[in-house]
Every structure is written in C-alpha cells, then in structure tokens.
Amino acid sequence: MNIEEFRDYCLRKPQVEETLPFDQDTLVFKVAGKMFALCSLSDYAAGVALKCDPERAVELREQYPAVQPGYHMSKKHWNTVLPEAFLPLGLLPELIDHSYGLVVQGLPKKVRVELGLCGMGADVMKVGVRF
Template sequence: MNIETLREYCLSKPGAQESFPFGNETLVFKVGGKAFALAAIDSHPLSVNLKCDPEKAIQLREAYESVRPGYHMNKTHWNTVLSTGEIRDSLLREWIDDSYELVRKSLPKAVREQLI
C-alpha cells in the first residue's frame, strides 16, 4: 500500500478527516476529533500507526516482523505497521477498519450518530 491508497481508504470512512497537526511529515486521520491513523508522508516503506486492542496488538507484533509498538504513541494501544510487502493490503485495510471502529466506539453517542 502507498500513501495515496492509504489516504483514499481512510477518508472513505464515515466522518473521517485529515490534518497535519504535527507538521508536514505526518498525516493524521481522525473521526470525531480523535485520531485513528497516523502516516509518515515520506517514509519508505510506508509507516502507519493504528489503534489496536491491547491483546491483539501483542499478537500482531509476535506474528509479523512489520508490526511494532506504536512509534511516539501509547505502546499498549497503538501499533506501527510498515508496508514492506509482508502484510497484504487487504489485511492492512482490516486493521484500519479495526482502528477506526475502536475510536468511533469511544466517541459520545451524539457524535457517533452524526457519522451515519
């Protein structure tokens, strides 16, 4: 997956918005004002931080060399995924979906209802 494909997929989520709150190097995708994905614009391979259930985060790190504790993030709840070819794009999309849903579910009910 490349940055353009990642951007297109993240922005296809209901209520998703993009911004550069940390400078021009890091593209942040949010829903309801909370981040669900952060991508390094110029990294090769593509590097993306995704929110993850803590138990699943550990399992993914053990199963894939390209999955690491979240860079500059809470290591319990975030993974950094390197798009080196080890991870299929379809699997990366599933992890983006999981991240989005974890964040969406944490939003107040009134905000969640506006996303439909």
C-alpha cells in the same frame, strides 16, 4: 498498499478528516477529532500508526515482524505497521478498519448519533475494498 491507496482508504470512511496537526510531514486521519491513523508523507515506508485493541496488538506483533509497538505512541494501544513489508493480503485495510472502529466505539453515543455513526463499531467499518 502505497501512500495514496492508504490515504484514499482512510478518507472513504464516514466523517474522516485529514490533518497535519504536528508538522507538514505527519499526516493524521481523525474521526470526530480523534486520531485513528498517522503516517509520514516523506517516509511512508517507515510505518503507519494505527490504534489497536491491546490483546490483539500483542498477537499481531508476535505473528508479523512488520507490526511493531507504536512509535511515539502508547505502545499498549497503538501499533506501527510497515506498509511495504510482507503482510498478508488485506491485513492493512483490516487494521485500518479496526482502528477506525475502536475510535468510533469510544465516542459518546450522542456524538455518534449526531455524526450518523450510531451502530458502527470495530467490526463493521469496512469500505469494501481489498488490497
């Protein structure tokens, strides 16, 4: 998945906004103002940061060298995934879905209802595209 595919995949999720809150190089994707994905525009290969369930984060790091503790993020809740390294087909989109779903699940129910996201969670956030 290249940076344009990554960007398009993230933006197809409901209620997602693309921002540059830190500098002109760090692309951040948010839902309801909460981050679920980050990457560098100038060095995409350095990794994308994705939120992850803590237990699953450890399992992924043990299983795949391309999944590492979150760089400049909470290492318990974030992974950095090297998008141009060898990953099983569909793993990166699955991890984006998981990250987005965790953030949506963590929103107050009132906010989820207002945004039309009620009932959406970590396991139902796929946009139907496989890479």
